Amino acid sequence: MMRAPPTLLLLVVLAGALAGGGGVEAALLKAHFYRHSCPVAETVVRDIVQASVAANPAALPARLLRLFFHDCFVRGCDASLLIDSTAGSTAEKDAAPNRSLGGFEIVDTAKAVLEAVPPGVVSCADIVALAARDAVSFQLGRDLWDVQLGRRDGVVSRASEALSDIPSPSDNFTTLEANFASKGLDVKDLVILSGAHTIGVGHCNLFSSRLFSSTTTGAVAPATDPTLNAAYAAQLRAACGSPSNNATTVPMDPESPARFDSHYYVNLKLGRGLFRSDAALLADRRAAGLIHALTKEGHFLKEFKNAVRKMGRVGVLTGDQGEIRRNCRVVNS
Known part of the structure; x- marks a missing residue:
């Protein structure tokens, strides 16, 4: 069989990345990116995350997965979410x-350890990606998905962009579809990623x-x-008490709130999707x-892993884009 020329192979790889919504930069991500520059990177993150999740298994997987989601939806997966206001x-x-x-302190801890072995190598963006995977996978006892690495950190973080880019729990389907499409994600991705609501809690006011x-x-x-099951609505009213209650939370999955499973979709079919944005998935054929x-x-x-x-x-930054922040909360000076 004739071997394809290297240039053609590169074009095929790039085309695949573009089709997956990641762009040319995403083609530079790869498994075990730190194999030579920092061989302990993935082990350090895993050990810190798993120790933290073992101490708080009900909350941390959802928090770290949500951190990853919210980061990627504003400026791409560049850890701009971690930067402190000035x-x-x-x-x-x-x-x-x-x-x-929540979960910022876990990323900070992993970054502090990795800055010592050696400094300026492992990005905050990659730590966020690894932490989400490791937290969700802890209960399963195996990696639910593999994480390609090589992201670099952004240097811009604006609250106004978070307000406009992060999907709202009150969004209808048209708005959700347009939001995901702007990130290179399609309707299938929207439905599957919404399944992350099988863990975590929602505040009553939302x-x-x-x-x-x-x-x-x-x-x-x-x-x-x-669109909401009447008996479930009565349970929620009893738990929340009033529409202005922003302190009380309820599980997004009332059946198995701490287990990453498919009950989210079972609940949807029964009219027990917590948010309007959950119920909206049933409005589209x-x-x-x-x-x-x-x-x-x-x-x-x-x-889900796909x-x-x-x-x-x-929206990842790779190569010489962005920087490797020394402190995830502060842009390098």
Whole structure:
């Protein structure tokens, strides 16, 4: 068989990356990127994340996965979410959608260790990507997806961009589809990545409009969004108490809130999707058509690993773009 010329092979690789929504830069990501420059990188992150998750298994997997998602949806997967605000600039992490995020300290710990062996090599963006995978995979006892590495860190972080780019729990399907498409992600990716809501919690004020309505006198009365199961709505009203309650949280998956499984889709079919954006998936024929197959756990886990890897290539910086931040919270001076 005639061997393809190297230039042709490179074009094929680049075309594959572009088709996956990652662009030319994503083609430079690869497995075991730090094999020679920092061989312990992946082990250090895994050990720190797993020790933390073992101490808080109910909360940390969802927090670290959400951190990765929110980072990738603003400026791409460049760790711009980790940058602290300054006197002259409000950063992404202080935008309203990000104020309830957690897990920053775990990334900081991993970065501090890796800066010693050796400094300036492992990016904050890659640590976020690894931490999400390692946290979600802990309970499964195996890696749910492989992480390609080689991301570099961004140097710009704006709260205004987080407000405009991060999907809202109240979004309808049209808005969600357009948001994901702007990141090179399609309807299938939208449906599968929404399955991450099988773990974690939601604050009552983010879905209270589905539970309460205002009367003509201004008082608040019970109500039920017609797309929401009535019995489930009653449970949520009892837990939340009032539409302004932003302190109380409820599990996004009422059946198995700490297990990364396919129950999210089972709940959707029963009218128990917590957010309006969850229920919106049933409003589109294409999205609704994907949900039945995803109720099978093996199918969901297989599809999720493909979708989250694709998300991890969104807008990445590679080569000599960006920088390797010495401190994930501060741009290098």
